[in-house]
Amino acid sequence: RESKLGGALEEALQKILTPKQSMDVLREVRACNARGRPYVAVFVGVNGVGKSTSLSKVCFWLKSQGLNVLLAACDTFRSGAVEQLKTHAARLDVPVYEKGYNKDAASIAMDAVKYAAGNGFDVVLVDTAGRMQDNEPLMRALAKLVSLNNPDLVLFVGEALVGNDSIDQVTKFNQALKETAYGSGEPRLIDGIMLTKFDTIDDKVGAAVSMVYSTGQPVIFVGVGQTYTDLKKLNVSNIVKLLLR
Secondary structure (H helix, E strand, C coil): CHHHHHHHHHHHHHHHHCCCCCCCHHHHHHHHHHCCCCEEEEEECCCCCCHHHHHHHHHHHHHHCCCCEEEEEECCCCCCHHHHHHHHHHHHCCCEECCCCCCCHHHHHHHHHHHHHHCCCCEEEEEECCCCCCCHHHHHHHHHHHHHHCCCEEEEEEEHHHCHHHHHHHHHHHHHHHHCCCCCCCCCCCCEEEEECCCCCHHHHHHHHHHHHHHCCCEEEEECCCCCCCEECCCHHHHHHHHCC
16 A cells, blocks of 8 residues: 555656656757747846856856857846856856946847847857845846847746745746736746755755746756756656655
């Protein structure tokens, strides 16, 4: 009976963690490029979760697939954010499109995409300011950036460490994007999740299940360390095994 129950539980968890639509970023990048335009991903999340580092890991991975990547510095809010992105870019040997601070982030992203399209870039990775989901002016600015640029991917970067807080963050972030939507079209919400600090969590792996369950969106990447190579796809069977240990 116990093994039957275990089997049913394992199946249920597998189902939750397996996204309704699979997201193959590389395939989508190639499809965009075949249509003659760059693939655009916007990285969003609350303060201090390591968005710029996460973006840099994704950049390293895309470069290793032979793609030409442009970084767009759209965190025009936090002092030192542009310089931090430039430091990563120099190490990765990729260019940064930037216009400094206190500018309209949505316009910078739009200009970056135009620049990328005209200069043979395959991918644009957009760095945004970290913001708490209850900061209405900043959420409004983010909703504007996302609505005007209509990126291929809105990636929420969250910590695997924060337990139930992560669910609160991601659901409220989505809600805030909906409520502060710019223009009259359908609001753009989070398309996928990247979890950081996945090397240190062990029993807190439930955060991944909860976030996927509460948003219906897949965990696309997990950060498992401090270096650019420390990026993995979420391995559903491994997660389920960890949970059922």
